[in-house]
Amino acid sequence: MGSLFTPENVIALLTALLGVATSAGVLWYERRVPRRKRIGYRVQMDTPIGSEVSQGRASVRLGLFNETPDMADATLVLLRVENDGSQSIGDEDYTGRGELNGLTAEFTGRTVRGIAVTHSPDAEHLMDHFTPAAGLRHDGSVIRLPRVPLNRNEHFKLLVLLTGSHVGGPIRVSGGIRDGVVARNKAARPDEKPPLFGPAARIITVALTTCVVTLAGIILVRDDSPPPMDCAQGTLTVTGSTAFEPVMEELKEKYEDECEGAGIRLEIHGSNAGVRKLAATGLEAGSDGSPSMIALSDGPRPAALTELHGKRVAISLFSLVVNDTVPVKDLSLDQIRRIYRGEVRNWNEVVEGGPDLDIRLVSRDADSGTREVFQRRVLGANELATSSRDCVTKDYADAPVLRCELDGTDQVLSEVAELDGAIGYTELRGGAVPDGAHRTAIDGTTPSLKSIATSSYPYREIEYAYTYGSPPANSLVAGFLNYLDNYGEEIMRTNGHLPCATPEGMRLCGEGWVVPE
Structure with a gap:
């Protein structure tokens, strides 16, 4: 019996009693206190893109405004505005002056040069509200937003091009909501620590949850971080x-x-x-x-x-892979197309001084998107018919080239690594290729996320x-x-x-x- 009175169990029992005592208060709170309408906002991105960041990663990737002096300090901000309250918000809930005025987004110290609006997948109807006639306009550092109706959990995003200052300046969304508020979104992401204090309703909810766990006789190490807003059952x-x-x-x-x-x-x-x-x-x-x-x-x-x-x-980036018995590191589009048309059948016909090895084409089946992209982006035509079931021998002697089909990327990589003279294709997968095979460039260009913005690499x-x-x-x-x-x-x-x-x-x-x- 003594083991029942551990410090953890005593604390759990006291918490349970506290939960019973607060139940009436919670019920009163839920019945008497109206739930507030709430529009939250958060800055998801604030990054430099002007020529002044020539040593930074952004300019290397984007290469924007290098010849436009007045855009040297250009920045790009992605602002998410969402209804994260408990009630829907209609256009009549906005209390701003004028029939069209809803919210105001202010970027202190910066000048708005352009705006693009995106929406959640289920909210195509929102785009009708983002027009000048509906009230969308900007002047200096301020964007005037129309009275956009938002159901619970609906959101839209503003991608804003700015000049006049560097990143990190104050960004604020303001406006009046009848029986509600507009506030910076405080929801913690998975990599953030949960807040030490919260509204009364959150405290009561946590207390009652603890009571239920205690009364069930389970003492667990819990992570009280709130789940992401995009969670669903x-x-x-x-x-x-x-x-x-x-x-x-x-x-x-x-x-x-x-x-x-x-x-x-x-x-x-x-x-x-x-x-x-x-x-x-x-x-x-x-x-x-x-x-x-x-x-x-x-x-x-x-x-x-x-x-x-x-x-x-x-x-998505893809690449050709070749067995290590073929020491080729680069193939031109013309060479690739001749190989897959069956016009050349031995590697010594492709590369001067190449090995005397028959070419084996290890391909994907017709359900493969990787194959379809290869045909559309690289070959410009369909592959030849299958001529081998085992990727080793031809099923009929007069086939122009040995070609087999497999139903998965891992199988293709494994066969190419095992078969002398084999060539196939795969997605980039962060550079993972098994021993016995290697990637090849196309027309001197290798697949790379770092250079994708300026690269002519076709297999993507x-x-x-x-x-x-x-x-x-x-x-x-x-x-x-x-x-x-x-x-x-x-x-x-x-x-x-x-x-x-x-x-x-x-x-x-x-x-x-x-x-x-």
């Missing part, structure tokens, strides 16, 4: 691109760890298979709404699948995340896509992808590339 299926699979594996573990009640199931079989599965699943669901599924695709979906809504999430593509229709704002699909934008940057970069949400990625993800002649 349920089960989500992610399918599609094998190139993006390492990113999804890491993000799945991170999301499930931070978002209790969420389960992510990965069913990765290739980009084409993924978008077809999403379309079929959505069609079966019918009027039940958008299924809890995301399909990742290396490049855009087929034009006929109009019910699939896409979001650009990253730029925009990675899309597709949903069937528009998912609900509070769904696991919408939450996971927002989480990918807000917390997935480092994971994507580590695995060889440039996030579209970065300043550099925003520009490149809006561009297209043509297949070199």
Whole structure:
């Protein structure tokens, strides 16, 4: 019996009694005190992009304004404005003077040169409000925002080009909300320490949670950090691109760890298979709404699948890999195309003084986005028909070249590393290639995230995340896509992808590339 009266148990019992005593107070508080409307804002990025940062990473990547003296001190700010209160906010809830005046964003010491507006995946309707006629305008250091109605958890982002000062200057969003407030967002991110003190409601909630744990007889080491705002419960299926699979594996573990009640199931079989599965699943669901599924695709979906809504999430880099028996480090586009057309069959026909080895083409199957990007961006044509099932011998003697197909990146890398004279292709994956194989440049250019902004390297593509229709704002699909934008940057970069949400990625993800002649 003495073991029951440990200091931990005594504290737990006292906490439980405190919880019982405060229950009436909590009930009164919830019934008597109205919940406030709240618009929160946070600065997600404040970075220099002018010519004065010529030694910094930003100018090397962007190369902007080098010939424009009045833009030498240019900076780029990404400002997120969100309804993180408990009630929706309509245009009548704004109390600013004039019919159009809503919020005001002020960038002290800097001058606004341009504005771009983005929105959450489920809030396409918000864009109708961001026009001069609706009240969007800027003057000097101030942006006047219209009366934008925001449902709970909806947000929009302002990408603002500024001059006149360096980064780190005061940024403030102000305005009047009837029965509510506009305040800098205080929500802690996963890498921040939880606040020592909070509003009364938060304190009561923590106390009651502790009581429940104590009364259940469980004493745990808890992390009281609030979960990310993009957390949602349920089960989500992610399918599609094998190139993006390492990113999804890491993000799945991170999301499930931070978002209790969420389960992510990965069913990765290739980009084409993924978008077809999403379309079929959505069609079966019918009027039940958008299924809890995301399909990742290396490049855009087929034009006929109009019910699939896409979001650009990253730029993916790919490369050719060659067995180490072939000491080639660089191949021209012409050489690559002749190899894959079967016009040359031995490596000594490709490279002067090259080894006397038959060329073996180790390719991906038709569901692969990596293969489709290779055909579209590098070859400018489809690959030849399969002529080998084992990647070692031809199934029929008159085939122009030995070519086999495998259904995964790991299998391709393994076969290329094992087979003399083999050549294949893979995503960048942060530089990981097995012993026995090596990457080759294309026309003297190697794939690199550091030089992607100025490189002519052709084997790259925009990675899309597709949903069937528009998912609900509070769904696991919408939450996971927002989480990918807000917390997935480092994971994507580590695995060889440039996030579209970065300043550099925003520009490149809006561009297209043509297949070199």
